[in-house]
Amino acid sequence: MARPPHARDKVLQAYVALLLEGERGATMDAVAAQAGVSKGGLLYHFPSKDALAEAVLERFATVTADDLRAMRVAPEGAAKHFVRTSWQVDHELDPIYRAIVRLAQAGHAGALAAVDDLHRSWLAEIVAEVGDEAVARTIMLIGDGLYHQASMPGTWSRDTFAESLPDLLTLVDRLCGR
Amino acid sequence: MARPPHARDKVLQAYVALLLEGERGATMDAVAAQAGVSKGGLLYHFPSKDALAEAVLERFATVTADDLRAMRVAPEGAAKHFVRTSWQVDHELDPIYRAIVRLAQAGHAGALAAVDDLHRSWLAEIVAEVGDEAVARTIMLIGDGLYHQASMPGTWSRDTFAESLPDLLTLVDRLCGR
DNA sequence: GTCTATATTACGATAGAC
DNA sequence: GTCTATCGTAATATAGAC
Structure with a gap:
């Protein structure tokens, strides 16, 4: 490239x-x-149309590899890094991730597998940090919820619905028992 | 009917x-x-195809009215009722809600408005119970995350991904500072 | 590399028989 | 109420000129 x-x-x-x-x-x-x-x-x-999807999947692979690397070295920890980047609409991963989710929801097998892989990797990183699998899964649900909101155009944009970032990070601490 | x-x-x-x-x-x-x-x-x-969507929206209206009524009188409180029913795939609201979300994601104006309305109503009930808006919004993100998972077929089904319900409810308590 | 046709299906919807 | 047959359009894709 x-x-x-x-x-x-x-x-x-x-x-x-x-x-x-x-x-x-x-x-x-x-x-x-x-x-x-x-x-x-x-x-x-x-x-073909599928060739377009494949190209997006290739780009997705490189961007997610970068994100996982950043997650591992984030000073605030994996959990907060995850929530922060889920919240930020201007993050590089954001549009490409949401595009892949759209393909997955439409039944594209490759996109489905790619999202699944990424979720497993994210979960592993967060479990490694917070120690508790139930807590880690709950934190991931919060991130998924933010993407879910973003997937419906027009209403309840992140600006209006999603909790402001500082509050959200405070609550992540509380979830972790800190 | x-x-x-x-x-x-x-x-x-x-x-x-x-x-x-x-x-x-x-x-x-x-x-x-x-x-x-x-x-x-x-x-x-x-x-017409839109007549099909309208019929689903009508059914959605009655089912969500029932759900909100149940939420108000739930002994465990609105927040836990919300998480419990978001988690239960066999809940009556579940398939119809996910169908409406699909229509909303496809840009159907009526579905978009209906989902928006329901979210506002849910949020109002949970805020009334837990007192803190940031906490209420975070709890709603968890429920949205569960639906997001359910929206991608085949992988990370609620059985394998979603935290077991008791753990999730315990963490809701922790979020509320209880 | 980029364009203008054009072939081929799939989709939503109509008409009218039964 | 339910069917078959069909029309108009939009979508994916091909062929071949420039």
């Missing part, structure tokens, strides 16, 4: 953006239009 | 079941096939 033709990146970015607004609207026509290329041009880079 | 023709109910049940596996797969053809009627037969009862 040193210097791929710029059109490829634009297409992938458009596909992710459309996925966030609903898997159903992320059609080949819509992707081509949003990326500013013709359908033929799109199909040169991605010969 | 005293004694509607049996075919109508079968169709509605089939539509909800298909929605849970992904909004995209819940086509008129698929619903008719799963309900064991022809497409024409389906369209006699529901003249």
Whole structure:
């Protein structure tokens, strides 16, 4: 991925953006239009719709590897790092993760497996830190809840619904018995 | 809804079941096939796809009204009632709620508003009980997390992922500072 | 690499027989 | 009330020019 033709990146970015607004609207026509290329041009880079999904999954793999590395060295600990990045909509992982979740919810087997893998890795890190599996799972549910909220457009955005970050981190401490 | 023709109910049940596996797969053809009627037969009862969604929303309204009433009189309190019913996959609200969430994620305005309304009502009940809004919102995130898990078929089912209910309720107590 | 056709299905919905 | 047959459209994908 040193210097791929710029059109490829634009297409992938458009596909992710459309996925966030609903898997159903992320059609080949819509992707081509949003990326500013013709359908033929799109199909040169991605010969099928599934090829688009596979490309997103590849990007997902590199971004999640980075996130897990950051989680391990986070000074605040894995649990708080997890909640903080679940809360931050501007985190690099956020749009790509939500796009993959959309594919998983639509039944895409690869996306399903990728989300599953990531959840197992996150859980392992948090269990290693907090020591208690029940607590770790509960913390993960909070993060999942934040993503669930973000998955419904228009209402209860993180700004209005999600607890402000400091309060949320305080409650994570309380959950851990600290 | 005293004694509607049996075919109508079968169709509605089939539509909800298909929605849970992904909004995209819940086509008129698929619903008719799963309900064991022809497409024409389906369209006699529901003249359009949106009519199907509207019927699910009506059912949702009655079921959520029941749930809110039960929440108010629950001896264990609103918060634990909420977590318990979020955890129970056999709860009457569960499939219909998840179906509505699917419609909301697909951008259906009515479903979006209905989910929003229900969340506000739940939050109000839990805030009234636990007194602290940050704690109430965090408890709601846990419930949302459970639904998020349930929205991805095949992996991390509630049996394997979700904390066993007693542990989860204990942690809710800890969150409330009890 | 990117484009303009065009083929091929899948989907939602209508018409009308029974 | 339920069916078969069919139409119009939109979606994925192919072929081939530039």
